[in-house]
């Protein structure tokens with residue numbers, strides 16, 4: 031019988047489909063992993079920014095989790111936007127007990143600059159979710175916030191990735207280069223080793239949901255049983271194509287192309 035790989039995302043929503051739960055599910059589907067989702071916050075957002083946020087109650091989040099895990103067990107689990115310390119406490123117990131690869135995308139602010147997490151949640155993330163993570167996937171501002179380091183170079187990214195593992199207890203960390211502008215070399219620290227993930231930088235404003243998409247692709251590959259190094263390398267390739275085969279949708283900073291990976295080798299518009 032065919033093995034079906036499954037992945038669960040626990041995150042907030044984006045009705046325009048570029049970020050959050052929607053981006054995660056599209057990515058899982060593209061990677062041929064059966065996607066499932068638990069919604070923590072409903073957002074009215076689009077490519078121009080976040081208009082309104084409503085958090086789900088802890089009871090509803092837990093009821094969603096129970097509904098999924100008592101029926102279909104996920105081969106890997108990912109968290110994205112987790113806005114409050116109470117949600118983090120609840121989820122930490124679940125990700126620990128699930129005992130499958132856990133990908134923690136420490137979402138703090140949207141590219142539009144809108145905050146997606148309470149100010150006082152930042153320390154909670156370190157204490158609750160990060161110690162259980164198979165891999166943490168911060169962008170530069172998130173890595174700075176978590177470690178207290180100033181990150182301006184690849185060497186700084188290496189220091190931050192190592193610190194997330196050695197001081198906060200995650201198994202691995204990949205610090206993403208998006209905010210650095212001069213390159214898109216991400217830095218992975220896993221199994222006591224630094225790896226640089228290079229990709230051509232695309233000159234575009236359409237970067238809404240890049241972090242969600244990248245971490246969802248890593249989740250899908252870990253769900254299939256690939257190693258951390260293989261999963262992050264496929265994730266990097268997937269996000270690079272999603273960015274370079276841009277769709278130019280929306281009135282602001284548009285979404286990436288979740289089927290870009292399938293267009294490899296074809297001319298870009």
Ligand SMILES: Nc1ncnc2c1ncn2[C@@H]1O[C@H](COP(=O)(O)OP(=O)(O)O)[C@@H](O)[C@H]1O
Pocket residue numbers: 168169170206207208209214215216229230231232233234237239240241242244266269270273
């Ligand atoms: N302009 C770009 N060209 C190519 N890759 C990019 C570009 N911007 C971001 N990336 C890549 O997209 C992924 C997500 O990074 P980033 O945008 O920093 O995350 P986030 O969405 O969490 O802020 C990383 O692999 C990063 O290197």
Ligand SMILES: Cc1ncc(COP(=O)(O)O)c(N)n1
Pocket residue numbers: 041042043044049050051073075110111137139140141142146237238239240241242
């Ligand atoms: C629900 C949700 N989760 C995460 C992001 C971050 O997206 P970006 O990669 O653009 O910073 C977002 N805009 N919305």
